[in-house]
Structure formats: C-alpha cells, structure tokens
Amino acid sequence: MKTNPVRSSQQVGLGDLLEPQPRQAASPAVESIEEFKTLLLSLQDARGRGEPELVRAQSLPARPARYGELAEPLPRALAHVLDAQGIGRLYSHQAEAIDRARAGKHVVVATGTASGKSLGYHIPVLERLLLEREATALYLFPTKALAQDQLRGLHRFADASRELALALATGTYDGDTPAPARRKLRERGNAILTNPDMLHQGILPYHARWSRFLSNLRFVVVDEVHTYRGIFGSHVANVLRRLRRIARHYGAEPQFLLSSATVRNPQELAEILVGDDVHIVDNDGSPRGPKLFVLWNPRTFGPDSPERRSASVDAERILVALMKRGVQSIVFTKARVVAELIYRYARERLERESRGLADLLSPYRGGYLPEERRAIERRLFDGELRGVISTNALELGIDVGSLDASILVGFPNTIASTWQQAGRSGRKQAPSLAVVVAYEDPVDQYLMRHPSYFFGQSPENAVLDPENPYVLASQLSCAAYELPLREEDEAVFGRRATAIAELLEEEGSFKSLDGLRYWSSAEYPAGKVNLRTISDDTFTILDQTRENAVLGTVDSISAPELLYPEAIYLHEGDTYFVRDLDLKQKIAYVEPRGVDYYTQPVLDTHLKLEETRESKKLGGETIGLGPAAVSWATVAMKKIRFRSLDAIGYHPLDLPRQKLDTVALWIQPGEGTRNQVKIAGMNPREGMSGLRNLLITILPLHVMCDRPDIGGILDSANLGEPTIFIYDRYPGGLGYAERGYAIIGELLSASLRLVEDCPCELGCPSCVGLPVLRPAQQQDPDLYGGWPIPSKAATVALLRRMLGR
Amino acid sequence: MISSTLRQRIGEMLRGEAAAGRAGTTLDPAVRRPREQRIVPTSIEDILPGGMLIGREGAVFVHERLYTELNERPTPLLKKYEQIGRLPDPDEAPVPHTLPEAIEALDPPERGLFRKFGHRRMLFLDIETCGLQSQPVFLVGLCHVGERNLVLRQLFARDYAEERSLIAEVERVLGEHDFLVTYNGKTFDLPFLRHRAVYHRLRFETRIPHLDLLWMVRRRWKDRLPDCRLKTLEWRVLRRLRAGDIDGSEIPGAYHEYVKHGQPHRLLPVFHHNLLDVVAMVELLPRLFEPEEER
C-alpha cells in the first residue's frame, strides 16, 4: 500500500480523527498546573481589602490513555482512513462501543468531553454503508448547528478515502435545506443528519416518500442524549417509538447508537428514550492532562462591604492575562449580553496593551448568522483564535478542539453543565485550567463559602416520562395519523397507551376497525404538537444603514427583552440602537450608534388564576387547583454605563405581554399557621419562599419532569392572602400541577424530610435555596443580586405547623 | 393541541388510576363512558345505485353514471369525442412511445395525439383524499369513452381498510387504458396514489402516458383568467356555474364522519363534487383543441 504523505510520525489518539491535526503547539504555553496557580495568584488585587479572590484551587490528576483492540479488523477502506491520519490505536471505550455495535446491540457512549465519542457511532455506520449498498442511517442532533458540525466530520472521513466517498451520500435535512437538496436526499441519501423536530414534523408524516430510506434503515444515531430530558425528552422518546414503528412497517429494525455528556444516569436515560435495553460504555480511555479547578470570588469593596466587584470585569482580567501568556481560553457566560460586554472590555484592554491579540478574540452566541458562527468555530478549531467568549451555545459538542482554559462567569444552573463547560479545556497531555468566577448572588456565594459542597456533588439525573398522559395523547395522535395503531403498537407506547387511545376514540379522533385504530379526523396532529417548551420562532434584526442587511436573529421569547425600541443591542461588541420592533413581521430595525452605555430590560411577571377548579383543606391550609395564565413583559428599560455599571437612565416601555396558559396548584397557609410562625420569631413569607423552592425540587421527582419544566410564584394579589403557586411551563399544562395537587400531603412531608436532613445550618442550594430561579436570560447577573436563600428555620417551622408536627 | 374535553377525561382517568393504586392497561370501567346512542347507521349502498366490485385485494363500491344522464344536451360533446377519436391511418408514421414524445412531435396542436391513440383507450381520473399527505384516498372518479356514451365510474372505499382494494382496482383499470387525463394529476393525484400504494405495499407500476390538462390550460388561458382552478374554467370557459358545491376543505371531515357514524347523506355532496370535476375535465378537453373564439 502506498504511504500517504500526510502521515505524521506522531502517534495520535483516534479521538483526533475528526479533528485533522489542528495546532498541536510545539510546547504548551504553560507546563504545569502550578504555573496556572502562580499566574492567578498574581492577578489577585494585592492592595484590595477584603478576602483574597482565590478561594480554592483543586488539582485534578492526569489520566493516561488506555487502548483497546477490536474483536474483528475493520474493512480496508476504513482502516486506510485511520491509517492515513496516522492513527494507530483505538481508546478502550471506542473499541468497546464499536464491538458492541457490531454485535447488533443498542449502545450508549457516556464519556468525557472530547474523548472521541462520535467515533463510537461513525465507524459502525460507515462500515455498514461500505458493506451494504442499500443500507441507510439517520443521525439526530438536538440543534441544526450540531448536525452541520458532524456533517463536516463525515466529509472529512470521505475526503480520506475514495471508496468511502463513493459509498457515502450524506447531507443535513432540516428547515434550512432547500427543496431540491431535500428531494435528492430522500431519493438517494444514505446518511441523513437531522433533528427530532424535523423527524416529528417533516419526515415521519411523509413516510411514503421515505420508503426507500426507511426500509433500509440500519442505524439511528442519537447524539447528546443528555439534552433529551424533561418535557422535550418525553416527546422525543415517543418520536423515536414512532420512528421504530414506521421503520418496522417498511421492514427495518434499526439499531440505536447514542452518546451522552455528563449526567448521573446515562444508561437509564438511553433505555427510556429508545424503549429497549441499551449497552453502556462509560469507561473513558482517553488521556487527560492534569487540571487545576479554581473558585474565584471577586473582592468586596472593603472588609465590611457586602458588595463585590463585577464578575464580568474579573473574568475579563483573567482572560486577558491568560491570552497574553499564550493560553487559548474560552469564557462561558450565562447571558448573551454578558458575552458581549466581556468581549468589549477585553478587546479595549488588548488594543491598549497587546494590539496583536485584539483580533484573535471573538464573542460567540446564538443569534449570530450561521456563516459567522461557522467562521468563528473554524478559527477556534484551527487555533487561530486565542480567546472566545461564549454563552452555553458552545457547551454542546460543537467540535472546536480542546482549549487550555475555561472561565465560567457564575455557576451554571446545574452541576452537569458546570463539568461540561469546565471540560471544554483540557488537552491530551498539557495541563489545563478551569475557573469559576462567582457573582454576588446567594447561590454562587454559598458555593464559594462551601467549596467542598460543590466538589462533592454528583451531576443531576436526567429525568423524562414518555408515559405522561398528555404527551402520550399528542404523540399517539401523530402515530395513528402515520399508521393505524395495532394492539402490539400500543404496548410499545407503555401501559397507559390503550386507555389513552380509548379516550381519543371516545373523542372522535380515532376509529377502530378490525382491531386497528385509525386516525379519523381532518386535523393534522403533528402540526400542532411542539416538542419543545419554547417555540423556535425567530425575529430578524435588520441594519437600516446598510439597506436592511440582516445583522442577526433572536428567538421570539427573547426579542421583547432584548430589542425593545431604544434598546442598545450588542453585536460582536458593537452598539446598535433599536429604532423599531415590528412584532407582527417579527423584525427589529437597528442602526449602529456609538454610545457609552448598554440597556437592560425590567421584566414584570405575574400569574393570574383563571378559576378554582378544585380545592381542599389540609389542616388549616387551603390547597387548590385551576387554570392560570402566566404572563410577562418588558415594562421598562435601564441604561447602564459600561464598566462602572452606573445606572444613567430609566424609561418605561409599553410592550404587549407574552402569555402562557397553563394549570397551577396553590398552597395558601391559613392565618393561624402564619401567626404561629410569626410568634416563633420568624417570617412566614420567608418560609413560603423556602417551601416554594423545595416544591420545585420535590415535585419533579414525583411527576418525572425536569426542574425547568415547572415554575413557582409567591403572590397575594390573586387570593388576597400570600399564596404559593406552582405551575406547568407548557401550554395547557402536562399534569404536573394536577398530580401535585392530588399528592400534596406526600409532597409536604417529603419537603420537610429534605430540609431537616440537609446538613447545612442556615439553608443552602440543596434545600431551600434554588439555582434555577434566577434572572431572565437576557439580563446581566452583575446587576441583580439574585434571590436570597430563604431562612431554613422559617421553612421548617412553617412545614411543621402545616403538617401538624 | 389536546381538547379541553380530552384534558378533562385524562384527568378522570388519572384519578381512577390513583384510586386503584396503579395505571391500568385499559380504561377503568368506572371511567369508561357508555357510547352515545347513534342515529341508525346506513351505508352508501343504501342510497346510491351501484354495486360491489371484488378485486384481488378485496371489495370496493362502484357507482356508475352515463354522460347522457347528466347532461340534457349530450350530443354535441359526444360528437366531438367521435371526431377527436378517429383512429389514424395505419400508413402514417409510427406511434411515438410516450406522451411527451407525442406532444413534442405534434406541437401544435395536441389533437394529433388523440388521433394516434384513439379516444376509446383514454381514461379521466380525479381523486378525493383525507389530506395532502399520508392520509387515505377514498374516492376515485374515472371516465372512459364507451359506445356512443361517456361512462363515469366512482370507486369508493367504504372505510379506511378498503383503501387497499380501491388502489388495487385503480391500478388495474389504468393498465387497461392507453393514456390518462387529469387536472393537476402530475403533481397531485398520481404521486398521491403511488405513495399510498407504497404504504400498502401494493404494486403500482403504471407507466401510462399522462396528459395533465392544467399544463395545457395554463399555456392557453393563463393571461386571461384570474387563476387556473377547475372551477374558474368551468365558469369562464364552459359557461357553467357550480351551485351548492362542497368546499374542498370540508371533504376530509365529511368522510371521517361517514366512517365513524355512517350518515351517507352528508357524503353525497362529495360524490357530486368529484363527479363534477370529472365532467368538467371531459368537457374541457375538446375546447382545448378548438380554435380561439373571438369574444
């Protein structure tokens, strides 16, 4: 065999296969984690009063590579592709995943960021496409961007082998695919990359057009399964059941190959999604250099001042110092505006202090044009960009290679996300750094005070419930529309499916004939079922000074919080003045304008109880259930000066309210109960805040949803007395509040147990404090203190009275 | 998406489950609602003359009409079909293989095509369905030229299960003819039938030459008509107004109601609508070969 000239002498792990040897720096900029520590210590403000910033520096040990051998050799073309890239050996987890897939098992690979997970599915799929001319494979990604990214990965494979290039007919099939390309893929594609929403609305209902593809479907690849939890996951699990059923109708039984990032229960998650046994591969064989994990708390203005410096400004200082040292870094922010602000600050400083680096820095977030995002990803991947400031848009597995340092501005809302973002830095051998910069927010501050608490937490469970009766009623409708339901199909959809089907028949949507249930209505059910809680509608942002050229986009929920008239819209650090927001056409008109401030929306959210459907007494308390409308709007804007964060203006706004019609349960403590808490010297309202937070932790465990799937509000306006409302964050509700109402006694007992068993003294994020209830996504957390952690004692006192203990 | 009644019934079901302490596999008898008394169901056979046709895939209902029953003055049209259908001289050039070839060879006028094939082997077709995609087709209107008359046949699936035999029968009938005439059938009717056949895993291998009148109409009248819907042509070209026609969007619902509750009278307008569509095509076709009238 001819030796390929690009063969490198260096032995590289197979994880690099989709990563065509980017910038393997000759020697790392920082050679040990001690150097990182020294660098950070030097950034502490020596003159500052208050506690030093560096709260904790935990070192995580290096891990050597472990390799594995395949039970059977790869076909020549594939072996050649690997060989051509100088890849000798597979990591142990890759070999295991491929062996299991070849043995016909469903497999989920749950290993770390950048461990080469995708090889675990690409190799078995490509092998099959090479060996079986007719075979097809469907790839599902949670976002269009990820599908694009993996398409590039497949193309890189094909580029290395003519035989593979001939065997592969691939492309992305989503809302952006033009009609002729769609037709071509339907007719001839054998590796199609799409997302669950498209499968649900754009493929399954048109299955006859896909008969060739479906009847030869060998593999379904489901990437990033940890994103399929809660309501979204419950829908997706049913979409996958529909896919299996249709494939079976056309004579195929596809095998599922899945991959997951950090969650506590990847195998369980995969098995619920697929509805079958799934083999788990979680023994990560990829090597990892040593890592320093730092908790950084911005200094207070004085020993007695509770106020701290801006987390954005500290993060920017760390970023610039790292870049100057040659450390390629990524900053993760919780809001888009923060990514823009830090970029602006860092760029200004670099222009002053280190000109050459200013152009090697870029912000990255949702809402940039796809080609802009692709360009940033490519420059990052090639090692050209030395710094990037991103929202969690880069937390998902877009392949930008591994970086040297990640800086997290504020703790992400979940432990899993924290590890995911921290894992974006870390090369095979070189040392890496992760820094969490805390906000002046009670939860962040709690974690800074109790660093061991953070390091001791395991990532969250991913919870989903495909048998949720409301989800099931929607999904069975879609399924019957595609293909009449047989008795054995109903079993596939779980123990409730037949009962729900009977209700749909009673309602007139189904009709039974000879043991089959047919869709019997003129409606098109898939058109009315949204898999996600938030619609993927977008607003377009047009620059009026450039003949209305498209500047970017924003989702329709965020638009009124970001693009109200006279707002300053930040795009790649530049300031644009919003002239007009056309809610009907979904367009915002902006013009560039140099100003020294940015704007922040003032949001107003409230819940209106529509009616009391049911109510009952629990001791002296009243428990109720009924339809409710949750609405929110941007009611005013604040002008904030850059860097100093001084508020320099406040203007009321008049924008229509956005509305969610749903179902809420409520708990209204009796006056006696509240008085008793008061007499004991505690604030009953604080106890109610604590209980609201506890319920948002406890209820999901009983109704199998994700925490963000429910919401909670304290309010006195509806019933004239302080009341806790807990509602479903899904139009029409999904039965969470309803179920909560039925088992309220159990929920309250569980809440009391949880808070009493918590080892904390005054309350912590594991009990009465809750990281999910934080400012809206468009707000700069630097400006808002977050919600205080309510008193543990008041919460316990309230619960004891309510339960008569 | 979920109606409020259904929402309420699911709530009752869940409370039933909670009372029983588990999720049942079917509805708890306590939750099950007695079926409402229905109006005595009748079927389409009871009110439309016709018969059952038993094909290789099962039965399908056939309703047949003659053009002479539908039109008070049928003779002019029948004469025209006599003319355009005269068979060609065997000494002339050989018959082209496919319809596009034929059109290519004889453009203009298309009249030549009919001379070559002869009208007796021509089939008009128009389908009624429950939706635009992946939904059953339940009524297929056909028309062929018989001895001294035009024969209109409507094939009907009395329920969803009979769609299979309906499609098999259409496929068989297509095989007995030389070319097909539709209105927008290249885009809608034929692909739809083909997809439904794939779904039922039925053979549907027809390669019948296909004349889509919509394309000819567009070429000839596009500039003079507000749109090219069949109804518009009926009024502007055939000078006839359709009265009391069912709106196309109501057709799926009417069929579902029939399958569920068996009230054939609500379905009659659908049969009527389909028949009128076929008749309009039949009457329109000769006009497409006539020289332009000055109006």
Ligand SMILES: [Zn+2]
């Ligand atoms: Zn605690």
